[in-house]
Amino acid sequence: MNTFSPSQSPRNFQINLHGIIELLSGHLYSGPQVFVRELLQNAVDALTARTQLDPSWPTGEAGRITLEVWNPRAARPTLVVRDDGIGLTEQEVHTFLATIGLSSKRDEANWDDPTDFIGRFGIGLLSCFVVSEEIVVITKSAKPSPPRPGEITPRANVGVEWRGRSDGTYTVRTLDPESDAALEIGTKVFLTCKPGSEEFFCTNRLIELARDYGSLLPYRIEVIAEGARERATRINPEPPPWRQIYARPEERDQALLAYGRSVFGIDFIDVIPLRAEAGEVDGVAFVLPFSPSLASKRTHRVYLKRMLLSEQADNLLPEWAFFVKCVANANRLKPTASRERFHENADLANARDELGACLKKYLVRLANRDPQRLRRIVELHYLSIKALAIRDDEFYRLVIDWLPFETSMGRMTLTEYRRREESDTLKYVANLDQFRQIAPVAAAQGICLINAAYTYDLDLVERFPDIVPEGRVEAIDADDLARSFDELEPDELDRASTLLDVAEVILRPFRCLPQVKRFLPVEMPALYSLSAEAEFLRSLERTKEVANSLWSSVLDGIAPGDEEIHARLRFNYDNPLIRCLIELNHRPTLEKVVPILYVQSLLMSHRPLKADELALLNTGLSDLIVWGLEPRSPQCSRETA
CATH class of the missing domain: 3.30.230.80 (Ribosomal Protein S5; domain 2)
Structure with a gap:
């Protein structure tokens, strides 16, 4: 058996109501205006509770809520919210109005279905303290009181007045017989505006807030100004x-x-x-x-x-x-x-x-x-539809041919793509920079490539064979595209030998092999490409440049040791500049131009330059400028260029 000394006896927590109100207004609720919502919520729940108590109610004009604003000249504005709902007994007033966090609508034993009520937390009334220093509630319950000893007939409940203040105190009194006789079943809530809250006691603002919160509520709601009931504003004239x-x-x-x-x-x-x-x-x-x-x-x-x-x-x-x-x-x-x-x-x-x-x-x-x-909706909202198609196979089958994709031949749907290619094979590029690099080359050769680098596109393309029985997909990179380039004739290859020799020496430190091909567009002098292994190696080399010695040694340990991993720089034999360099067959000129062509092709592939490549660019530009100023520099003929 546990025993407690006086200092060890259990005690209740003390609550600072001002702190609770500040918490509600500053953190829990979005703003002071929510007091209108809480008052409407309590009134609606009271009306719902009365219908559960008496299924034949309401009749006639019963079952309504009014918000009445009074603005006397010599006093603070006052708001009166009335409902003819179930009301509260004196015991319920003590239990529910004075206990923070206790709701009369949470007790499943009291109601047929407590989920019919909006309120559940027992803190809604506190929001009124944000705009008023005092809350006055006058209420009369529709529930009968238990009969006195010796009596059989239940008694009607007496009206109760509850006054709560923001300092945490409250008073309760029962109404005198005369006041009680004049009081109808239901509840009235009186709020007196505190300084700084006048906005919420303005009739027009109150109508706006009541419409925002209560325009779909099932009970009649009216806002009345200065007692002019004949000019009451109906808040919710129609159902949803x-x-x-x-x-x-x-x-x-x-x-x-x-x-x-x-x-x-x-x-x-x-x-x-x-x-x-x-x-x-x-x-x-x-x-x-x-x-x-x-x-x-x-x-x-x-x-x-x-x-x-x-x-x-x-x-x-x-x-x-x-x-x-x-x-x-x-x-x-x-x-x-x-x-x-x-x-x-x-x-x-x-x-x-x-x-x-x-x-x-x-x-x-x-x-x-x-x-x-x-089609119109897809054009506007294709991202949403693509997101859904990824999650739903049936929906994928339905919309995939309607969805637009960026391609090397312009924007088109898969229906247009398959019709143009006369094939059910989707050729795609998964990397945005690679697509930007090879799209002009593919377009010039009449090859249509899908850019699958954007949101959802890669998932949609890769799922195509799984959903469409006859469908196939093929990933394309610059090396794949280069396989379609035309080879040179033996005599053409012989004329380009000096260019290849010079380029091989210059590009060897960069793990890049030169080739000469014939491809479109002729405006492109060279195309840079590298395999996945070479791309990984290049990424490691760039990382080592900015890493400390410890991380550099770690990266050395994971770098592939295959010396055969190379990138490719393919010169375009049909490009006027490349043709000029081949015809000149002048090594000093080639030694100055090839580094610039290499760096240019890197930039066109949207790859960042490594430190040695940046140095190559700086040196190459300087040498090219000096060389251009020399009076006897060899020149291309106009016919060749």
């Missing part, structure tokens, strides 16, 4: 637009596009219905009329039980769905404590998958029924 009934599909699409324009300020090009059983999600996605940046966040407007959760929610749709913006409501997904995004759990993951399937189904339908519209 995607749940309304329309005479024709075209009318529905036009109405939803107009709704999307009013919400996001964008003229969308199409709408997609969304529905997921997981989380009970429904809504609509709008197809963007432009291609968004991949770096931009994909944010959406989401509601929880028809209360706005966030205008910047980023975790409801799949990551690849950046071609749409959506408005959606979820009834069974859990919010985070800040109530500004959904909690990541299995329900959200399942809902996300189902919503992704809705987007896929839409694209499949377009492919079968409206290919022109699909």
Whole structure:
């Protein structure tokens, strides 16, 4: 048995309410305006609770929420929020209003289905302290009180007034019989504006916030200024637009596009219905009329039980769905404590998958029924569609021929590529710098190469044989392309021997072998290429130049020892400059020009220069300038050049 001395007895934590309020306003909530959301949330939950208590309620004008603003000249502005929901008993006031983190809607024993309620955390009312030093709640419960001893009939509850202050104190009193008799079942919340919060007690601003948060709520909400009920502003006159009934599909699409324009300020090009059983999600996605940046966040407007959760929610749709913006409501997904995004759990993951399937189904339908519209969407949002095609084989088969790729012959779809090549073999280059180097050469020879270096393209191309039975792929580099170059005639090769001899000596320190070929375009004097092994060796050599001695020795240990690994520099016999050098057959001239041609070909291959190659460039340029100034330098004839 444990015993405690007085100093060892368990004690309760002390709470600094000012610190809690600062935490909520500065870190948990996005801004002071969320107090409107929390008040609407409490009122809606109170109305829902009353319907669970009495399924025949509401009738007539019952079941409404009003936000009334008073701006007396001699006092601070006041906001009164009324609802005719279930109200609170005196015991519930002590239990729930005065206990931070305890919610009346979390107890499953009290309600048929506590997930019908929006609030769950028991901290919402504290947000009111951000704009008011005091919260006054006057409430009367719809629940009957237990009968007194000796009585049978339950008694009606008496109205209760609760006053909470930002210093952490509160008072509770029961109303006198006269006040209680005049009080209807429900709750009134009174907030008096504290200095600096006047913006939120302005009628127009309050209407704006109430519409933002509550335009889709199921109960009637009105904003009243100075008691003028006849001029009350209705916040939510209609149900969510995607749940309304329309005479024709075209009318529905036009109405939803107009709704999307009013919400996001964008003229969308199409709408997609969304529905997921997981989380009970429904809504609509709008197809963007432009291609968004991949770096931009994909944010959406989401509601929880028809209360706005966030205008910047980023975790409801799949990551690849950046071609749409959506408005959606979820009834069974859990919010985070800040109530500004959904909690990541299995329900959200399942809902996300189902919503992704809705987007896929839409694209499949377009492919079968409206290919022109699909083509337009693909042109705008091909990155999203490529991302989905990688994940889904069936979708890949459907859209692969519609997807655009950059090629050496210009931008084209795979349908256009296969038609042009009259083949189901996709020839591609996986490295962007290599593609830029050899694309002009390939184009001049009529060879169409796909640039597979961009996002998703390599995965799509390499999967082609797995998904398309007759498909094949072939990776191409500069060496592969060079195999199609024309060989020289024996006499031409003999005339080029001096060029090859000089080039071999100059290029030997750089592990590069010279060749002379005939290829297009004639404007290109030389083409540099190297194998994967040579590329790796070159990378090691560049790294050693900037590494310390320890790392240099490590790199020496992993460097390949094969002395036969060489790059290739292929001179173009049909190029006027190369033809001129061959005809001159002048070694001093060749010794000055060949280093420049070597470095130029390296730069055209988009490879960074090593230190010795940079030195070669500097020396070569200096020698070339001095040589050009000499009065008796040999010159090419105009016919040769």
